[in-house]
Amino acid sequence: MIELDGITKSYTIGESQVRALDGVNLMIEEGEFMAIMGASGSGKSTLMHILGLLDLPDSGSYRLMGKQIAKLNDDELATLRNNVTGFVFQQFHLLGRMSALDNVMLPGLYSDRQRDFCADALARLKTVGLAHRADQRPSQMSGGEQQRVAIARALICDPMLIFADEPTGNLDTKNSYEIMRILTELHRQGKTVVMVTHEHDIAAYADRVITMQDGKIIEDRRNGGEAERPERDSTMMQVEHQPLFNPSRMLGFVAQAFRSITANKIRTLLSVLGILVGVASVIAMMALGAGAGTSMEESLKSLGSNLLSVRGGSAKVRGAARGTGSFTRFTRQDVQAIAELSPLVSRASGYVNGSVQMVYLNKNWSSSVEGVGFDYGTMRAAMPSFGRWFTREEIRSRRKVAIIGTTIVSELFGDEYPVGKTIKINRINFRVIGVLPHKGFGGHRDRDDVVYIPVTTAMHRVLGRDYLNSIYVEVSSAENIEPAKGAIDALVRKRHRIRAGDEDSFYIRDMSEFKEMLSSTTQTMSTFLGSIAAISLVVGGIGIMNIMLVSVTERTREIGLRKAIGARKSDIMVQFLIESVGLTLSGGLIGIVVGIGVSVMLSTFAGWAVKTSIFSVVLASGFSVLIGLFFGLWPAKKAAGLKPVEALRYE
Numbered sequence: 001m002i003e004l005d006g007i008t009k010s011y012t013i014g015e016s017q018v019r020a021l022d023g024v025n026l027m028i029e030e031g032e033f034m035a036i037m038g039a040s041g042s043g044k045s046t047l048m049h050i051l052g053l054l055d056l057p058d059s060g061s062y063r064l065m066g067k068q069i070a071k072l073n074d075d076e077l078a079t080l081r082n083n084v085t086g087f088v089f090q091q092f093h094l095l096g097r098m099s100a101l102d103n104v105m106l107p108g109l110y111s112d113r114q115r116d117f118c119a120d121a122l123a124r125l126k127t128v129g130l131a132h133r134a135d136q137r138p139s140q141m142s143g144g145e146q147q148r149v150a151i152a153r154a155l156i157c158d159p160m161l162i163f164a165d166e167p168t169g170n171l172d173t174k175n176s177y178e179i180m181r182i183l184t185e186l187h188r189q190g191k192t193v194v195m196v197t198h199e200h201d202i203a204a205y206a207d208r209v210i211t212m213q214d215g216k217i218i219e220d221r222r223n224g225g226e227a228e229r230p231e232r233d234s235t236m237m238q239v240e241h242q243p244l245f246n247p248s249r250m251l252g253f254v255a256q257a258f259r260s261i262t263a264n265k266i267r268t269l270l271s272v273l274g275i276l277v278g279v280a281s282v283i284a285m286m287a288l289g290a291g292a293g294t295s296m297e298e299s300l301k302s303l304g305s306n307l308l309s310v311r312g313g314s315a316k317v318r319g320a321a322r323g324t325g326s327f328t329r330f331t332r333q334d335v336q337a338i339a340e341l342s343p344l345v346s347r348a349s350g351y352v353n354g355s356v357q358m359v360y361l362n363k364n365w366s367s368s369v370e371g372v373g374f375d376y377g378t379m380r381a382a383m384p385s386f387g388r389w390f391t392r393e394e395i396r397s398r399r400k401v402a403i404i405g406t407t408i409v410s411e412l413f414g415d416e417y418p419v420g421k422t423i424k425i426n427r428i429n430f431r432v433i434g435v436l437p438h439k440g441f442g443g444h445r446d447r448d449d450v451v452y453i454p455v456t457t458a459m460h461r462v463l464g465r466d467y468l469n470s471i472y473v474e475v476s477s478a479e480n481i482e483p484a485k486g487a488i489d490a491l492v493r494k495r496h497r498i499r500a501g502d503e504d505s506f507y508i509r510d511m512s513e514f515k516e517m518l519s520s521t522t523q524t525m526s527t528f529l530g531s532i533a534a535i536s537l538v539v540g541g542i543g544i545m546n547i548m549l550v551s552v553t554e555r556t557r558e559i560g561l562r563k564a565i566g567a568r569k570s571d572i573m574v575q576f577l578i579e580s581v582g583l584t585l586s587g588g589l590i591g592i593v594v595g596i597g598v599s600v601m602l603s604t605f606a607g608w609a610v611k612t613s614i615f616s617v618v619l620a621s622g623f624s625v626l627i628g629l630f631f632g633l634w635p636a637k638k639a640a641g642l643k644p645v646e647a648l649r650y651e
Contacts, residue, residue, distance in 0.1 A: 001160075001192060002028040002051065007060035009046050009215075021047040021057065022215035028194065030160070031176050033187040035203040036196045037566045038212035045165060047212065048196045051424055052163040053081050054564055075568045076311020082110050086154030090166035091559045092146045093648070094138040097263045101126065101134040104152045109252040111157055111568040122244035128182055144175025153565070162186055164195040168202055180205050196290075230356040251573075257578040260551075261586075272587030275627065279591025279620040280598060281536050283612065286619075287599040289326025289527075291610035306475040307379060309509040310338070310488060328506040329467035330457075335373065337491060338473055344484040346476045349373030350468040358451065360412040360422040367408055369425065369451050371458025379474045382452070386430040387419040387434025395454040398461060403434040405448040424453065428460055481510060537620075540587070541627035548635035549632075550582050559639050560647025569640040576639050580632025581625055586623030592617055 009021040020043045028034060028051075038044045049055040050062065053069065062069040064080070080089075094103045101121050107118030125131045128148040138146050147167060154162060164183060184205055186191045195206060203209050204223060211219040222266070224592045241404040261268050312328040332350055339348035352371040357364060374392050377383045384403055394401055402425065407416050430453065459465045477483040485508050492498070492506055552559070559572060567575075596617075600609045605617035 001025070001030040003061070003063040005061040006280045007047075007050065007057045007062060007065075009043075009050065009057050014277050019215050021050070022219060023216070024060070026210070026217065028192065029299050031190055032208055033184070033193045033206045033443040034195070034204035034208040034210065035036070036194065036210055037198060037200075038199070042212040043215040044196050044212045046215075048163060048165055048194065051159075051194055052085050052087050052564075054087070054644070054648070075570070078110070078563065078568040078571075079112065081564060082107055083112070084159055085161045085163060086157070086159035087564055088147070088150050088154050088162065088164040088167050089167045089561075089648070090418045091563075092138070092143075092170075093557065094146055094151045095558060096138055096562070097259050100130060100136050100141070100149045100152075101139055103138070104150055104156055106562075107153060107156050107565040108247065109256070109408060110562070110568070110571055114159070114508055120151070124155050124172050125149070127155070129178075139590065142175070145169050145178055145358070147171060147175070148182065151179070155186070157390070157566075160192060162191050162193045164193065166198070166577075168195055168197070168199070176202065193626070217523065218239065252573075253575050253578050254582075256575060257582050260403060260555075260579055261582055262335055267547065268583065268621055271544055272540075272590070272608055274582050274625055275537065275545040275584045275587030276385030276540075276591040276594060278535075278540045279588045279624055280595035281532075283592060283595025283616050284598040284602070284610075284618045285532065286616035287595070287601065287610040287612040289500050290613055291603075292618070297587075306478055306481060308473040308475060308481070308485060308488065310471040310473060310492065310506065311469070311509065312506050320475055328492065329460060330469075330471055330506075334495060335468070335490065337495060338488055339473060340492065341484065341487050343476055344480045345473055346489055347375035347379055347474040349374070349472050350470075351472055352455060352458050352463060352465060352469045354463045356426050356451070356462065358408065358428075365408060365411045367405075367449050367451055369453060369458060369462060371455035371463070372452050373455050375382070375474070376452075376472065379472055384434030384453060385437040389434065390452075390454050395456055398456045399454060400430045400457060400461070401454065402427060402430040403436055403452040404432055405450045406435045406438050407446055407449040408451060410436055417463070425453070428461060430641065445532045454471070467495055470480065485510065537623055537627055541584070541631040544580060544583055544628065544633060545631035547583070548576065548632055549638070551579075552635050552639045555639075556642065556650040557649045559642050559651065560644050563642070565646040572640040572642075573636040576636035577629060577632050581628035583622045584628030585621070588621050591624070593615065595620070 004024055004026040005445045007024040007026075010018070011018045011020055015269055018333060019602070022043075024043075024047060026047075046055070050057055053064075053126055055068070062415060064084070071076070094100075095106070098106070101118070104121040104124055105117045108442075111117070122131060122134060128151055129366070130148055130152070133141060133145060138149070141149070147170075151167075162183070167179050167183065171179065178203060183195065185192055187207075193206075195202075197203050206223060208220070208222050210217050210221075241544050310330070313331060330350070335348050335350045339345060342597060349370075350373050354369055355366065356369040357366055372390075373393055375391060377389045383389055387403065390399075390401060390402070393399075402423065403425075404412075404418065412418070412423065413421070418435060422429050422431060424430070435447070436450070436452065442445065453462065455468070459468075473484070473488065475481050490507060496505075498505060556585050562575075597614050603610045
């Protein structure tokens with residue numbers, strides 16, 4: 001069954017080289033019960049580890065059931081450890097956060113066989129007389145009971161080989177006898193048992209005893225007759241790997257990760273705090289940015305849709321006249337001519353403005369007056385929230401009617417309803433017919449501190465002008481903006497006799513460009529705020545990586561145990577990655593709740609415009625998972641790279 005030929009193994013301790021095995025030759029037949037004896041440092045434990053596939057020799061040949069072990073990779077060795085061998089350790093190596101039943105079932109997590117390992121585990125505990133302690137944790141058991149749980153764990157995958165390293169070394173006489181009774185019974189059932197011991201009365205249970213000294217076998221004797229050899233089940237050496245990502249195995253990994261995460265609640269809470277703050281910050285900042293964008297969009301509606309502004313003066317100095325003939329004076333006839341540029345133009349309205357003094361009873365207020373046309377209210381989203389807009393007849397006949405902003409309402413009327421009241425504008429009586437919708441501040445200007453009157457009334461009765469400051473033009477569609485600008489430019493030049501070589505005395509401003517600029521600025525600010533918040537996510541991820549590295553160090557023996565019972569590198573990596581992602585995802589979910597709560601508080605108590613979007617929630621959650629994967633990869637890789645025997649010896 002086992003053939004060793006010229007096996008050597010050396011270790012470096014400090015600056016000296018220790019030769020643990022020196023040309024060991026050994027054959028073990030199937031069904032034997034063999035004891036390995038020798039003084040401390042004789043090499044018996046090293047030989048046991050090599051036989052149990054926990055370590056590899058430096059040189060020599062090791063054949064297990066005819067297969068050369070040196071040709072197998074790490075995953076194939078792990079599969080053999082899981083299916084062919086069962087290890088009973090002197091230090092038990094039970095996981096303290098798991099019950100006896102879960103400890104016994106642990107090798108089943110890494111098995112490629114589809115079985116009911118829970119029922120098998122209960123049966124194995126019954127075999128060792130501990131079925132009644134299945135729900136107890138190792139800390140609640142005696143040393144003898146823990147060793148029996150370890151034997152049950154070694155048997156869960158029904159291995160052909162049982163390796164027992166000093167199985168009675170930490171036990172009293174009574175428990176030692178019970179453990180040896182179990183091992184003897186396993187031998188009678190056909191199991192091959194290899195045991196390391198330094199006690200002659202324990203070695204007497206074996207039918208073959210070899211003695212080692214200075215890394216060599218110096219004696220090989222038999223205690224009794226030849227044991228009955230059962231038939232070899234060669235299929236045990238040909239177990240095929242099943243995919244890592246199958247549902248039952250992944251559920252097992254998730255359950256293991258949950259136990260690990262909840263084992264130290266305070267440290268877990270501190271670990272996820274950075275992710276929690278980062279996710280909450282991302283959601284709150286993006287909500288603030290989105291709210292600002294929405295608020296900006298509402299404000300931009302007042303600019304109108306597909307709007308052009310035609311103004312007198314040079315575009316280079318934004319309307320400042322630079323001499324005689326350099327400033328085009330627009331008339332109402334220009335407005336009518338531009339409005340007739342169908343189908344490019346939908347509406348057009350003349351516009352004048354100036355400063356006025358307003359009086360109502362004993363109150364007065366300085367404000368700005370804007371003379372506007374019939375279509376201006378629709379074009380600039382300025383239709384009254386109370387009252388009505390001007391009629392065409394009121395504009396044609398220069399009626400003294402006014403629509404006032406909410407600031408003027410507050411200053412002149414207070415709580416009094418203004419519609420229908422008479423106010424004086426530059427000592428001229430005007431009847432209030434409407435109240436403009438609230439628009440708030442725009443730059444340094446209060447956009448609610450304004451009064452609208454018919455453009456004809458403003459020109460001829462209030463401001464004394466026969467020309468317009470500008471003309472607002474609504475283009476029929478966004479695609480027609482450039483053609484409309486060209487047509488208006490040609491029309492104005494023709495009507496005002498501006499030759500091609502003359503200096504520009506007017507300019508056409510595309511208001512959509514201004515809207516795009518403001519929207520771009522808002523988007524940039526939102527991205528900037530989100531990026532700043534994302535930095536805390538990265539910092540939180542670094543904290544997670546630090547905790548996971550500490551966890552790898554703390555759980556080195558556990559990792560060694562998992563590899564000893566059949567865990568492959570990929571199993572260990574997935575296990576630690578799930579733990580890392582579990583930490584970040586739990587922090588992310590709590591952070592989502594906190595972030596939404598902060599957004600609501602900003603809106604409720606600070607009065608800021610916020611808008612929490614599904615995108616920000618998904619982005620923050622997804623980013624937290626990626627952080628867990630990214631920063632958990634190194635610790636997981638470090639854990640997966642540990643050698644079983646070195647990890648088990650870690651202090």
